[in-house]
Amino acid sequence: MTSSSSPSQDAQTSAQNYPEGLRADALMEEDVAWSHEIDGDRDGEQFERSERAALRRVAGLSTELEDVTEVEYRQLRLERVVLVGVWTSGTIQDADNSLAELAALAETAGALVLDGVVQRRDKPDAATYIGSGKANELRDIVIETGADTVICDGELSPGQLIHLEDVVKVKVIDRTALILDIFAQHAKSREGKAQVALAQMQYMLPRLRGWGQSLSRQMGGGKGGGLATRGPGETKIETDRRRIREKMAKMRREIAEMKTGREIKRQERRRNKVPSVAIAGYTNAGKSSLLNRLTGAGVLVENALFATLDPTVRRAETPSGRLYTLADTVGFVRHLPHHLVEAFRSTMEEVGDSDLILHVVDGSHPAPEEQLAAVREVITDVGATKVPEIVVINKADAADPLVLQRLLRIEKRSIAVSARTGQGIDELLALIDNELPRPSVEVEALVPYTHGKLVARAHTEGEVISEEHTEEGTLLKARVHEELAADLAPYVAAPALR
Ligand SMILES: Nc1nc2c(ncn2[C@@H]2O[C@H](COP(=O)(O)OP(=O)(O)OP(=O)(O)O)[C@@H](O)[C@H]2O)c(=O)[nH]1
Numbered sequence: 474m475t476s477s478s479s480p481s482q483d484a485q486t487s488a489q490n491y492p493e494g495l496r497a498d499a500l501m502e503e504d505v506a507w508s509h510e511i512d513g514d515r516d517g518e519q520f521e522r523s524e525r526a527a528l529r530r531v532a533g534l535s536t537e538l539e540d541v542t543e544v545e546y547r548q549l550r551l552e553r554v555v556l557v558g559v560w561t562s563g564t565i566q567d568a569d570n571s572l573a574e575l576a577a578l579a580e581t582a583g584a585l586v587l588d589g590v591v592q593r594r595d596k597p598d599a600a601t602y603i604g605s606g607k608a609n610e611l612r613d614i615v616i617e618t619g620a621d622t623v624i625c626d627g628e629l630s631p632g633q634l635i636h637l638e639d640v641v642k643v644k645v646i647d648r649t650a651l652i653l654d655i656f657a658q659h660a661k662s663r664e665g666k667a668q669v670a671l672a673q674m675q676y677m678l679p680r681l682r683g684w685g686q687s688l689s690r691q692m693g694g695g696k697g698g699g700l701a702t703r704g705p706g707e708t709k710i711e712t713d714r715r716r717i718r719e720k721m722a723k724m725r726r727e728i729a730e731m732k733t734g735r736e737i738k739r740q741e742r743r744r745n746k747v748p749s750v751a752i753a754g755y756t757n758a759g760k761s762s763l764l765n766r767l768t769g770a771g772v773l774v775e776n777a778l779f780a781t782l783d784p785t786v787r788r789a790e791t792p793s794g795r796l797y798t799l800a801d802t803v804g805f806v807r808h809l810p811h812h813l814v815e816a817f818r819s820t821m822e823e824v825g826d827s828d829l830i831l832h833v834v835d836g837s838h839p840a841p842e843e844q845l846a847a848v849r850e851v852i853t854d855v856g857a858t859k860v861p862e863i864v865v866i867n868k869a870d871a872a873d874p875l876v877l878q879r880l881l882r883i884e885k886r887s888i889a890v891s892a893r894t895g896q897g898i899d900e901l902l903a904l905i906d907n908e909l910p911r912p913s914v915e916v917e918a919l920v921p922y923t924h925g926k927l928v929a930r931a932h933t934e935g936e937v938i939s940e941e942h943t944e945e946g947t948l949l950k951a952r953v954h955e956e957l958a959a960d961l962a963p964y965v966a967a968p969a970l971r
C-alpha cells in the first residue's frame with residue numbers, strides 16, 4: 474500500500490480539515506432564499522392533523538444486542554445513530570419498510586441504531602429535509618438518546634444536510650453517503666475499490682463548495698461571508714476541484730484497463746462455449762448462500778447488506794454433467810446512488826451477458842414483490858432484458874407459505890428453495906439444466922481410445938446422447954458446439970453409415 478494514493482482518504486482528510494466550511498457552504502446556497510417561502514407546514518396540509526402533529530416513531534428498529542459486554546465493546550467504535558425518513562407516498566407499511574432497510578444498512582456500516590422516526594410530508598423540505606419545527610423535535614430525540622449521528626433516508630442536497638446539522642447539532646449524513654461508506658468497507662478487488670473511490674469522489678465534488686469559503690473566512694473574511702470572501706476561496710476550491718477531477722480521470726482510465734482484462738477472460742469463457750449463469754437479486758436475498766449451495770464454493774455469507782461487492786465466478790455442473798459458470802453479483806438496493814449504478818455497471822454487464830439469470834428474492838421479506846421490481850429496473854437499465862430469468866424464491870424455510878404461493882403464482886418461471894436447508898435445490902439444478910442453451914451440432918463419431926480427451930470434452934462441453942465402447946474406440950453420439958464438432962470431424966462416421 475502506498476501512503477498517499479488513496480483518493481477517498483484524501484477526500485476524507487480534506488473534509489475533516491474544513492468542517493466549518495461545509496456549514497458556511499449552506500449560507501451561500503441559493504435554495505435557502507426561496508425555501509422559506511414554501512417551508513412551514515403548508516406542505517403538510519393535506520394530511521391528517523395527527524400525522525402532522527409529530528414525528529412518527531418506527532417501532533422495533535433499535536439494534537439488538539446480545540449482552541452488556543457487547544454494548545460496551547461496540548460503543549467504543551460505533552456511531553450511535555438516529556434515523557429519519559420523510560414519508561411522501563404509499564402506505565405506513567412502505568414507510569416502515571424503508572426505514573427498516575435504512576436501519577439494516579446503518580448496522581451493516583457498523584452503527585448502533587437508537588431510534589427511527591418518519592415525518593409525513595408532501596415532499597422533503599427544501600431547507601432542512603423534515604421542516605424546521607420537526608428538526609427541533611429531532612434535536613430533542615438526539616439529546617434524549619445520546620446519538621452522535623443522524624442518518625436521513627434519501628439523498629439530501631449539501632444545503633439540506635448542513636441546515637439540519639445546524640439544528641440537531643450532530644453529524645448528519647444521507648442514505649447515499651451511507652451506502653458509499655458500506656461499499657468502501659466491503660470492496661475487495663482492485664477494480665471494486667477503484668469503482669467505489671470514483672463514486673465517492675463524484676459524490677464529494679458538488680459538496681466541495683464550502684471548503685474554500687471557510688478557508689477564506691479563516692483568512693479574515695469575517696462572518697456573514699458575502700462576495701468579498703469569495704475571491705481567495707474560489708481559487709482554493711478550483712484547485713481542489715481540478716485535483717479531484719484529475720484523479721477521477723486517472724481512475725476512469727485505470728478502471729477501463731481493468732475492465733479490458735475482465736472482458737478477455739469473459740471472451741475466453743465464451744469461446745469455450747461454457748454457458749454462464751448469473752445470480753442477481755436484492756441485497757441480503759441469499760445470493761452467495763445459493764452459490765455456495767449450488768457449487769460448494771466458500772463464498773462469504775453474512776447477514777449484512779452488501780456482503781458481496783465483487784463478482785465471484787465459479788464452475789458448476791448440471792445433473793447431466795454439463796459444465797457452466799455461475800457468477801455471484803453485488804446486491805441491488807432501492808435508490809442505489811446514481812453514481813454507483815454507473816460504477817457497478819461492469820458487474821451488471823456481466824449479468825446482461827449471461828445465458829441465464831437466477832433472480833434470487835428473499836421470500837421471507839415483508840415486500841418481496843418490491844425487491845423483484847427494483848432489481849428488474851436495474852436489469853432493464855443495463856439492457857439485460859433478453860436473458861431468460863428464473864425467479865428463485867429463497868428462504869422458503871423462513872417464509873410464510875401463503876406468500877410463497879402468491880409469488881409462485883405471479884412469477885411464471887419460479888421456484889421456491891432454501892439455500893439453508895437445501896429444500897428445492899435439486900429441482901433448481903434440473904431447471905438450470907433445462908434452461909441452459911443447448912449445443913447446436915449433433916454428431917456421431919468413432920473416437921479412438923488415444924483421443925479419450927475428446928470424449929471427455931463432449932461430456933463437459935456438450936451433451937452425450939449415447940456412448941458405446943467398441944474395439945476401434947468409443948462410439949459417441951452427442952450434441953456439441955461448433956468448435957468441438959470441428960475437432961471431432963475426423964472421426965465422424967461416413968454419412969452412409971448413419
Ligand atoms: N432462513 C434462511 N436464511 C438464509 C437462507 N439463505 C440465506 N440466508 C441468510 O440470509 C443472509 C444473507 O445471505 P447472503 O448469501 O450473504 O446474501 P446475499 O444476497 O449474497 O447478500 P449480499 O451479498 O450482502 O447482497 C445470511 O444471514 C444467510 O444466512 C435461507 O434459505 N433461509
Ligand SMILES: [Mg+2]
Pocket residue numbers: 760761762773774779780781801
Ligand atoms: Mg453476497
